Amino acid sequence: MTSTDTAPRRAGSPAGPARLVLPLACAAQFMVILDASIVNVALPSVRADLGFTATGLAWVVNGYLLAFAGFMLPGGRAADLFGPRRALVAGLALFSAASLAGGLAAAPEILVAARLAQGMGAALMAPATLAVINTFFTEPGARARAFGAWSAAGGVGGMAGALAGGAITTGLSWRWVFLVNVPIGAALIAVALVSLARTRSGRRDSLDLTGAVTGTAGLAGLIYGITQGAEHAWTSPRVAVPVAAGVILLAAFVAVEARFAARPMVPLRLFRIRGIAAGNGLLLLFGGITIAMWYFTSLFLQNVLGFSALSAGLGQTPAAVTFMLAARWAGPLLPRIGARLLLAAGGALFLAGFGWLSLAGAGTAYLTGVLGPTLLVAVGIGLTFPTLMAVATADAPEGDAGVVGGLANTAGQAGGSIGLAVLATAAGSRAAAETGASPAEALASGYGLVFLMAAGIGVVLAALGVLLPSHRHTR
Known part of the structure; x- marks a missing residue:
């Protein structure tokens, strides 16, 4: 802080x-x-x-x-x-x-x-x-x-x-x-x-321009290439070239921060702090959960059940309200029961909600096949996201609160981009394999696989919660 x-x-x-x-x-x-x-x-x-x-x-x-x-x-x-x-x-x-x-x-x-x-x-x-x-x-x-x-x-x-x-x-x-x-x-x-x-002005150090350029360009290249993986083969130049360039630039960024920068943009010592390292790693993983919930559920409503874009947004509104309420509950619960138990509860809700959602097909009724499971997942997201953000930023050393917040936001964004590419590829492959099914059922099969994968991510996320600091409060 x-x-x-x-x-x-x-x-x-x-x-x-x-x-x-x-x-x-x-x-x-x-x-x-x-x-x-x-x-x-x-x-x-x-x-x-x-x-x-x-x-x-x-x-x-x-x-x-x-x-x-x-x-x-x-x-x-x-x-x-x-x-x-x-x-x-x-x-x-x-x-x-x-x-x-x-x-x-x-x-x-x-x-x-x-x-x-x-x-x-x-x-x-x-x-x-x-x-x-x-x-x-x-x-x-x-x-x-x-x-x-x-x-x-x-x-x-x-x-x-x-x-x-x-x-x-x-x-x-x-x-x-x-x-x-x-x-x-x-x-x-x-x-x-x-x-x-x-508030007073921050400290007057110079900005690490080399780190800023390599880090920013590396992240942009990596995320751009990964997002292209949802539409092109992973060996395609449209994927491989920006991903490779991003990896090279990020390696250069790490070298600059570790050996050459007088005042690094991202001090690598921050990753020796357990909450920051584990919290950011779990936020990266959590990105797949959010993509599966909001992006692929919207596609399921439109492409399988035939909802319009506006109707799909309305159909997801109950889950959004539930998420908002659950996120507010997570605040007072975190100091009382700790991050590990909240993540375990979230993992159980992800398993139940996404498992239920994976059973939905072209003839599924919204109320029983979509609304119920998305409400469960929304509660899980509401308990998990603020918990991870609090843990990933709580132990920021003096003068590093901003960059620690940037790290946490970057982890979530990068995790969402990676999750989108991986899950979209899996959905497309499964749908293409359903040669005897109707287009709607083939898509439903692909989305069902995505929801099962998201349930698995939720279980892994809860299991890895043991890496977080054991103390119940966030300081």
């Missing part, structure tokens, strides 16, 4: 204007995750209006995700060097300005550039919100509850994207999918300046 940019510590939750800190952190996280999906429903209108090619249109989504994941580590270090207040305000300003540019875009290139800038702004915001929580919430129970609220805000943001995007595009225009961020961003900047006004 950093103390170089904080006011004098108070036990428990902040008081006065600082009471706005948690709503601010949750609102910023909501925006970050919302914009990863809100544009999806608007893509046909975007393509028709701006004349995108099919390949170019994908970059409206991928540009944001790649910039977000690739710049997370420099964003985390920026929060440590300049203080989470400055990093959060800068991220909100960049995000809002990029949203304005995207909403006013008159050409495909402008919109893609705006999405890249949005992703960079989000990469400043996300780790800064974690650093702010670690700074202002010092008592274990209060911090755990704050992480529960923060996790719930991100989860709801992800689910709200399809609904909000559909409603805004239908009622106004696709441009307002971006423009709506401008007044919200301005309001959050004002709140940040008031609620974080008593």
Whole structure:
């Protein structure tokens, strides 16, 4: 945890204007995750209006995700060097300005550039919100509850994207999918300046530019190549070249951080801390759970049961609400029963929920075959995600809260990208093997395999929970 940019510590939750800190952190996280999906429903209108090619249109989504994941580590270090207040305000300003540019875009290139800038702004915001929580919430129970609220805000943001995007595009225009961020961003900047006004600047070290370039480019190349694996053979140059380049650059990044950087962007000593090392490893694994739940369940509803995109979003809303409630429960439970028991409970719910969901087919009723199991999985995710985030960031040394938050966010993003590529490949192979089945049943078989794999990931995740620190509180 950093103390170089904080006011004098108070036990428990902040008081006065600082009471706005948690709503601010949750609102910023909501925006970050919302914009990863809100544009999806608007893509046909975007393509028709701006004349995108099919390949170019994908970059409206991928540009944001790649910039977000690739710049997370420099964003985390920026929060440590300049203080989470400055990093959060800068991220909100960049995000809002990029949203304005995207909403006013008159050409495909402008919109893609705006999405890249949005992703960079989000990469400043996300780790800064974690650093702010670690700074202002010092008592274990209060911090755990704050992480529960923060996790719930991100989860709801992800689910709200399809609904909000559909409603805004239908009622106004696709441009307002971006423009709506401008007044919200301005309001959050004002709140940040008031609620974080008593924080001091971070330490004045220089930024590790070599580490920032190799780490960012390596992550971007690796994640881009892995995501291409969902559509192309793993031996294809479109997969192998960026993956190989990413691995080489990440190896160079490790060498720079270990031997050459005077002040490393990611000090490798952090991985000697049990909670940080184990927590990030489990977050990487957890990415497959979230992809299986939200992405593949949405595909099942649309491609197998015939739901529209908007109806699929509505069909997943009960699970999103359940996740939000469970994430809030995880906060007070974590200091009482510990991370290991919460992960064990989550693993049991993943096994039951995904196992049940794997039985669904083309004739399955939504209420009995989809709603029930997704509610179980949502409770499991709600208990697991804030627990892992709290453990992975709680023991951050002084001055490293930002980069530790960036590491945790990067692990989750990278895990989701890897999970998407692996699970999509498995689903496609299984569906292709069902030569005698109808298209809907073949797809159902592929998705069923994905859900079984997710159940297995959940069990492994719970078993590996023994690697986490044994203490019940998060400090």
